[in-house]
Amino acid sequence: MGRRTGTGETATDALVTIVGGGVHGVHLAVRLLKRGLVDRSELRIVDPPGLLESFRRKCRQCGMVEFRSPFVHHVGTDPFSLRNFARTHGREDELRSTTVGAERPTASLFFDHAGRLCDRYDLESIRLDARVTDLVDRHNCVEIETTDGPVSSRWCLLAVGYGRSVAYPEWATELVSTDSVSHVWEGFDPDAVDETASVGIVGGGITAAQLATTLAQPGRDVVLFARSPFRVETLEASTDWMHFSGVTERLHAHPPASRARAELVAEARYDGTIPPYAFRRLKRALERERVELERSEIAVATEAGGTVVVTCRDGSAFCLDELICATGFGSPYDGALFRQLRRKSTLQAGYRGAPSLDDDTLRWVRDDGTPSRIAVSGVAAQQVLGPFARNVIGARRAGELIVGFLESELDGEKRRVDRYTRT
Numbered sequence: 074m075g076r077r078t079g080t081g082e083t084a085t086d087a088l089v090t091i092v093g094g095g096v097h098g099v100h101l102a103v104r105l106l107k108r109g110l111v112d113r114s115e116l117r118i119v120d121p122p123g124l125l126e127s128f129r130r131k132c133r134q135c136g137m138v139e140f141r142s143p144f145v146h147h148v149g150t151d152p153f154s155l156r157n158f159a160r161t162h163g164r165e166d167e168l169r170s171t172t173v174g175a176e177r178p179t180a181s182l183f184f185d186h187a188g189r190l191c192d193r194y195d196l197e198s199i200r201l202d203a204r205v206t207d208l209v210d211r212h213n214c215v216e217i218e219t220t221d222g223p224v225s226s227r228w229c230l231l232a233v234g235y236g237r238s239v240a241y242p243e244w245a246t247e248l249v250s251t252d253s254v255s256h257v258w259e260g261f262d263p264d265a266v267d268e269t270a271s272v273g274i275v276g277g278g279i280t281a282a283q284l285a286t287t288l289a290q291p292g293r294d295v296v297l298f299a300r301s302p303f304r305v306e307t308l309e310a311s312t313d314w315m316h317f318s319g320v321t322e323r324l325h326a327h328p329p330a331s332r333a334r335a336e337l338v339a340e341a342r343y344d345g346t347i348p349p350y351a352f353r354r355l356k357r358a359l360e361r362e363r364v365e366l367e368r369s370e371i372a373v374a375t376e377a378g379g380t381v382v383v384t385c386r387d388g389s390a391f392c393l394d395e396l397i398c399a400t401g402f403g404s405p406y407d408g409a410l411f412r413q414l415r416r417k418s419t420l421q422a423g424y425r426g427a428p429s430l431d432d433d434t435l436r437w438v439r440d441d442g443t444p445s446r447i448a449v450s451g452v453a454a455q456q457v458l459g460p461f462a463r464n465v466i467g468a469r470r471a472g473e474l475i476v477g478f479l480e481s482e483l484d485g486e487k488r489r490v491d492r493y494t495r496t
């Protein structure tokens with residue numbers, strides 16, 4: 074990996090470095106390589122657990138077997154490639170029907186198709202097995218600090234998802250270091266739950282519903298602590314937001330990284346909802362008394378000798394072997410890398426640490442108002458792209474914008490090099 078410009082500018086290890094090899098990072102890599110903007114020797118993906126590994130693990134942790142989104146949402150560029158993959162491999166029965174829009178793929182179909190794309194572009198060979206701990210945006214490159222040492226790149230694309238930021242209820246914060254209280258996204262292993270355990274699950278959205286029905290096995294007591302009535306929605310927001318035009322102008326009317334934008338996104342998202350197919354499963358489990366529903370909020374929880382005692386606001390109490398919080402993610406700007414960048418970099422941040430991004434290119438804007446060499450895809454781009462920024466379809470839109478600006482920038486850089494080598 075290496076590229077000398079001949080312009081007297083800093084030589085870098087890679088032309089483009091993608092930080093994060095999840096849905097967003099893999100999609101960016103596929104798009105860049107397919108478009109021929111870079112070749113593999115100029116591209117690097119930095120991710121410690123492996124490509125798509127973090128997402129795959131989350132699906133397993135909550136027992137998600139079917140996607141909520143339609144089959145046209147996947148990590149490739151041709152909308153129909155997942156359906157064609159299903160047809161070619163005789164797996165059309167893994168496209169599940171839905172009341173709204175196209176069929177949804179099973180998780181195994183989605184990941185097998187994504188794996189096939191990773192293999193086709195040999196993305197594993199350009200993955201650096203490390204965590205990025207800091208970035209320094211220079212005039213003509215980005216210096217990247219990793220757990221495997223420093224590297225540099227002309228351009229850096231951040232696709233780190235929530236970066237391990239999860240949300241716990243207040244009463245749980247002192248208990249998370251015990252073996253009995255955990256968060257579904259933090260090292261929770263569904264296979265390690267004892268077959269006869271009494272398990273509490275906290276939450277009322279899709280993750281809690283899926284986890285409850287997955288863990289509800291004969292011999293186990295499963296209590297679902299859901300303080301509010303269940304809300305059923307097919308998708309995470311109105312489909313208007315999926316088109317990334319028209320309605321996103323409402324966001325762009327406000328200053329970047331502003332509170333007004335943050336509130337618009339929060340209002341637009343149907344957070345805490347359950348899609349119909351998952352709700353039907355939960356309803357069946359409740360009717361068959363495989364899951365007990367506690368319609369109250371936990372007020373206090375204590376742990377002693379491997380047992381958690383929970384007292385709810387309605388006065389009811391439970392003794393549990395394990396309590397799992399399915400209470401969602403924290404702020405996407407509170408992951409370690411974003412916090413580090415906030416502390417000392419010259420990149421602009423706004424309300425609650427949101428990165429200030431250019432609406433047309435997703436480039437992070439510097440304090441002096443110029444666009445940096447760092448662009449952002451994923452949930453951290455939600456103030457530009459809206460409530461579907463974090464989703465698979467959001468990766469597509471971010472990919473279009475980022476690859477669009479990179480194409481003209483790389484073209485300009487190439488012309489400068491050609492001019493230099495001619496003189």
Ligand SMILES: Cc1cc2nc3c(=O)[nH]c(=O)nc-3n(C[C@H](O)[C@H](O)[C@H](O)COP(=O)(O)OP(=O)(O)OC[C@H]3O[C@@H](n4cnc5c(N)ncnc54)[C@H](O)[C@@H]3O)c2cc1C
Nearest residue numbers: 093095096097127128140141142204205233234451464465
């Ligand atoms: C259970 C579940 C089900 C979902 N179902 C759907 C669905 O059906 N349809 C849909 O459209 N969306 C769905 N989503 C939302 C979204 O598509 C996923 O969250 C998706 O994983 C987001 O991709 P990402 O690449 O932004 O983040 P991630 O998948 O979290 O990937 C980020 C990657 O960045 C890496 N990383 C983080 N920090 C660093 C660092 N400092 N250095 C190097 N690497 C780093 C991580 O290791 C990780 O691999 C679902 C989400 C969850 C949790």
